[in-house]
Amino acid sequence: MAPSRLRPLPGLLLTLTVLAELAAVVLSWRLEPAYDTLLNVVFSCAFAGTGFLILSRHPRHVIGWLLLAVGVENALALDLAQGYGLRAAAEGWPGGPVAEAIVMAGWLPQAPAFVLIVLLFPTDRLPGRRWWLVVWMSVLGVALAEPGWVLNPLSGGEYAAGPNPYAVEGPLPDVLFVIGFTLTATALLTAFVGALVRFRRSIGVERQQLKWFALSTGVLVVIAAPALVFWEATPVVPLLAAVCLTVWPVTIGIAVLRYRLYDVDLVLSRTFTYLMLTVVLAVVYAAAVVVLGAVVGRDEAWVTAGATLLAAASFKLLHRRVQDRVDRRFRPERHRALSVVAAFTERLRHDQAEPEGVVDALRDAMGDPELELRFVLQPGEPPVDTHGRPATGPDAPGRERYPVLRGWTVLAEVVWSPSEERRALLGSVVAAADLPIEMARLRVELRRRLDEVAESRSRLAAVADQERRRIERDLHDGAQQRLVSIGLALRHAQHQLGADADEAKATLDEAVVEISAAIEDLRELAHGLRPALLQAGLGPALRDLASRSPVPVEVSATTDRFAPDVEAAAYFVASEGLTNAVKHARADQVVLQVARQNSTLVVSVADDGVGGAAVERGSGLTGLSDRVAARGGRLRIESARGHGTTLIAELPCAS
Amino acid sequence: MRVVIAEDQVLLREGLARLFADGGHQVVSTLGDAATVAEVVDQEKPDLVVLDIRMPPTYTDEGARAAREIKDRHPEIGVLLLSQHIETTHAVDLVGRPGFGYLLKDRVLEVEEFLQTAGRVAAGGSALDPTVVGKLVAPAAGSPLARLSDRERRVLELMAEGLTNTAISHRLVLSERTVEAHVRHVLLKLDIPENDEGNRRVLAVLTHLREMHDWS
Numbered sequence: 001m002a003p004s005r006l007r008p009l010p011g012l013l014l015t016l017t018v019l020a021e022l023a024a025v026v027l028s029w030r031l032e033p034a035y036d037t038l039l040n041v042v043f044s045c046a047f048a049g050t051g052f053l054i055l056s057r058h059p060r061h062v063i064g065w066l067l068l069a070v071g072v073e074n075a076l077a078l079d080l081a082q083g084y085g086l087r088a089a090a091e092g093w094p095g096g097p098v099a100e101a102i103v104m105a106g107w108l109p110q111a112p113a114f115v116l117i118v119l120l121f122p123t124d125r126l127p128g129r130r131w132w133l134v135v136w137m138s139v140l141g142v143a144l145a146e147p148g149w150v151l152n153p154l155s156g157g158e159y160a161a162g163p164n165p166y167a168v169e170g171p172l173p174d175v176l177f178v179i180g181f182t183l184t185a186t187a188l189l190t191a192f193v194g195a196l197v198r199f200r201r202s203i204g205v206e207r208q209q210l211k212w213f214a215l216s217t218g219v220l221v222v223i224a225a226p227a228l229v230f231w232e233a234t235p236v237v238p239l240l241a242a243v244c245l246t247v248w249p250v251t252i253g254i255a256v257l258r259y260r261l262y263d264v265d266l267v268l269s270r271t272f273t274y275l276m277l278t279v280v281l282a283v284v285y286a287a288a289v290v291v292l293g294a295v296v297g298r299d300e301a302w303v304t305a306g307a308t309l310l311a312a313a314s315f316k317l318l319h320r321r322v323q324d325r326v327d328r329r330f331r332p333e334r335h336r337a338l339s340v341v342a343a344f345t346e347r348l349r350h351d352q353a354e355p356e357g358v359v360d361a362l363r364d365a366m367g368d369p370e371l372e373l374r375f376v377l378q379p380g381e382p383p384v385d386t387h388g389r390p391a392t393g394p395d396a397p398g399r400e401r402y403p404v405l406r407g408w409t410v411l412a413e414v415v416w417s418p419s420e421e422r423r424a425l426l427g428s429v430v431a432a433a434d435l436p437i438e439m440a441r442l443r444v445e446l447r448r449r450l451d452e453v454a455e456s457r458s459r460l461a462a463v464a465d466q467e468r469r470r471i472e473r474d475l476h477d478g479a480q481q482r483l484v485s486i487g488l489a490l491r492h493a494q495h496q497l498g499a500d501a502d503e504a505k506a507t508l509d510e511a512v513v514e515i516s517a518a519i520e521d522l523r524e525l526a527h528g529l530r531p532a533l534l535q536a537g538l539g540p541a542l543r544d545l546a547s548r549s550p551v552p553v554e555v556s557a558t559t560d561r562f563a564p565d566v567e568a569a570a571y572f573v574a575s576e577g578l579t580n581a582v583k584h585a586r587a588d589q590v591v592l593q594v595a596r597q598n599s600t601l602v603v604s605v606a607d608d609g610v611g612g613a614a615v616e617r618g619s620g621l622t623g624l625s626d627r628v629a630a631r632g633g634r635l636r637i638e639s640a641r642g643h644g645t646t647l648i649a650e651l652p653c654a655s
Numbered sequence: 656m657r658v659v660i661a662e663d664q665v666l667l668r669e670g671l672a673r674l675f676a677d678g679g680h681q682v683v684s685t686l687g688d689a690a691t692v693a694e695v696v697d698q699e700k701p702d703l704v705v706l707d708i709r710m711p712p713t714y715t716d717e718g719a720r721a722a723r724e725i726k727d728r729h730p731e732i733g734v735l736l737l738s739q740h741i742e743t744t745h746a747v748d749l750v751g752r753p754g755f756g757y758l759l760k761d762r763v764l765e766v767e768e769f770l771q772t773a774g775r776v777a778a779g780g781s782a783l784d785p786t787v788v789g790k791l792v793a794p795a796a797g798s799p800l801a802r803l804s805d806r807e808r809r810v811l812e813l814m815a816e817g818l819t820n821t822a823i824s825h826r827l828v829l830s831e832r833t834v835e836a837h838v839r840h841v842l843l844k845l846d847i848p849e850n851d852e853g854n855r856r857v858l859a860v861l862t863h864l865r866e867m868h869d870w871s
Contacts, residue, residue: 476740477709480739480760482666483761484761485666488666489666489670491677491764492673495677495766532741
């Protein structure tokens with residue numbers, strides 16, 4: 001049969017079930033306990049509804065058809081027939097006993113369906129070929145038990161009129177029923193063994209599905225078995241049974257449709273936690289009643305109050321521990337993941353970890369070494385990694401993004417490759433790590449701002465350097481040359497005046513002397529802006545500097561060349577250090593050293609003066625410190641009073 | 656004296672040309688850059704070439720490179736390199752060759768001295784700017800230069816500038832014999848082997864001073 005032709009069928013059967021149940025409720029109203037009526041309605045609708053849902057997604061799913069069939073059969077053969085039988089007996093309608101006989105025959109055929117469901121779940125295939133035997137055994141059992149039951153005089157109690165009108169005297173019905181029922185029951189139990197075998201072999205999704213199945217079956221057995229015994233004790237018992245019976249097909253539907261499949265671990269863990277708590281608290285309560293009763297006597301109010309208090313106190317105490325234990329057993333993945341995050345947070349609190357380490361903690365917790373944490377610093381801007389670098393390029397296939405939120409603000413996103421089992425875990429793990437994530441984000445933001453400031457400072461310094469070079473060139477090539485030309489012109493005029501004009505020649509001499517002085521001034525000025533000797537390298541420039549110092553200076557300089565701005569900065573450190581040594585330190589001897597250490601240019605100016613200098617104190621040193629910092633370097637001063645001053649600048653120089 | 660001048664600034668170039676003309680010398684060619692200097696020198700075979708270090712197109716060391724080329728091709732032609740400030744890299748390795756001089760530009764304003772120096776270079780002598788010499792002979796701590804008397808240091812400076820004993824005696828208004836005595840003392844104190852007059856002496860002095868200063 002093509003699925004397209006089958007498509008309306010599940011819907012029709014579900015409608016049929018609902019209509020049959022409506023009719024059954026109307027017919028049997030007030031003729032039997034309302035529990036029985038409603039219980040059956042719920043049962044039929046739960047089975048038919050779940051079957052319908054499964055078939056609407058997977059039209060060929062056998063379990064869906066089986067559930068639907070059980071629902072329809074239950075509604076027609078049991079409820080509708082029962083209602084008609086009861087009403088017929090009450091109102092004197094015809095065909096009452098026939099309807100009642102249908103009811104008698106109706107429940108047994110469900111057994112092979114259950115056997116099949118248990119064996120087929122969840123893959124729609126039997127665990128093995130041999131398991132067909134179990135199915136046929138149940139069919140055979142039903143075929144034998146059915147006449148044994150319908151024709152048995154003992155089942156007459158079910159008829160409104162009293163005795164079974166179709167009873168056959170003799171031992172045959174009993175024999176048939178006992179043999180058939182035993183076969184059927186054995187088949188059903190064997191089917192559960194089959195499910196157990198399947199569970200032990202299962203992995204991944206199938207295992208999760210079977211866990212759902214085990215959960216509801218377990219609850220059904222735990223609750224339904226005692227319920228059969230205490231059916232009449234209190235109305236709560238059949239109600240509980242109804243809930244369990246409804247839950248059973250619903251969990252099958254959940255498992256087959258794979259809807260929130262992985263929540264089963266949570267449900268299982270919670271169920272077990274509360275089950276264990278209930279047992280423990282009951283024991284605590286009972287023990288308290290006994291002990292308190294013996295101690296304070298038979299004052300019941302006191303004893304009850306005390307025991308209740310104790311149980312309540314124990315609950316708070318026990319709940320977390322039991323939950324933790326159960327989690328460890330039932331949700332080991334989750335327990336491990338959260339422990340990893342908790343351990344990291346603890347180390348962070350004790351200053352044993354950096355907030356950026358949260359990425360590694362998340363990778364470890366989620367078992368995804370490729371997991372990335374990207375911080376959203378500004379909405380709309382591309383997110384950045386822990387180094388503040390923007391994430392570029394499209395995500396690799398299979399990678400998913402998970403936003404880390406505070407309120408409605410996206411703080412960060414986790415980019416990872418989720419697996420079925422771990423997808424549900426990420427939310428809890430991220431929630432547990434939200435504080436470290438936010439700390440890391442703030443640090444990234446701070447670092448980026450600082451980088452921006454450093455960059456702009458370095459740009460400004462570079463611009464200033466460039467400007468200085470330009471002015472220096474302008475002074476040398478412009479003003480100075482022009483003055484030399486004027487001086488030459490004056491000399492020429494002097495020459496033209498001849499031998500007679502002594503006064504005019506003297507005036508011109510003075511003018512030329514003035515011009516020479518102006519040229520000298522300009523040269524000094526240009527030198528202060530940027531020593532021309534730096535073109536020849538730090539060595540010549542520093543030796544020149546030393547030669548103009550009134551204090552003896554010992555120079556040792558590398559012959560390596562560096563970027564112009566690095567050389568300029570080194571030169572000015574030396575120059576300023578030398579000036580300070582002469583002006584403030586009252587030094588007799590200065591040692592000036594410039595050396596490369598790996599990718600750092602180290603400039604040191606050491607004097608034997610009075611010491612006691614500090615960066616904060618002299619504005620000259622502050623300016624120098626800024627100048628060094630602008631190139632990403634560091635300025636240090638070692639200046640103990642009475643032990644001289646050593647100025648050390650470390651300038652990064654890419655080699 | 657036949658002179659070729661290469662200087663990019665027009666006013667200065669004309670001023671220099673006039674200065675040489677006023678001094679009775681013949682300026683055979685004036686150039687605005689160093690590109691054709693070597694060619695012009697090949698043709699004209701002047702006695703002296705005056706070059707600015709920084710000239711177009713890059714304003715770095717065009718003049719110095721041209722100077723080296725000329726000295727290599729015509730060792731007998733005097734080359735006088737002018738600079739706005741001291742640039743040792745280009746100058747120092749040429750200093751000490753016969754017929755080479757290196758001066759700051761504003762020395763031209765002392766016309767008499769400048770023309771004398773130019774004449775000395777054209778005649779195969781040496782000339783080194785007093786500023787450079789001053790740096791070289793500045794006494795560093797523990798240096799043998801510290802052992803020189805003021806007068807001896809002055810004599811050393813003039814030796815390094817390229818002056819002969821006679822010129823030194825004129826400059827310092829001393830007798831030639833006194834100057835000779837000073838020179839001997841200087842060479843002795845600096846441990847420089849005594850040599851004959853002229854360029855070789857300048858060379859020896861400069862080499863010694865350079866080594867002392869580790870001047871690259």
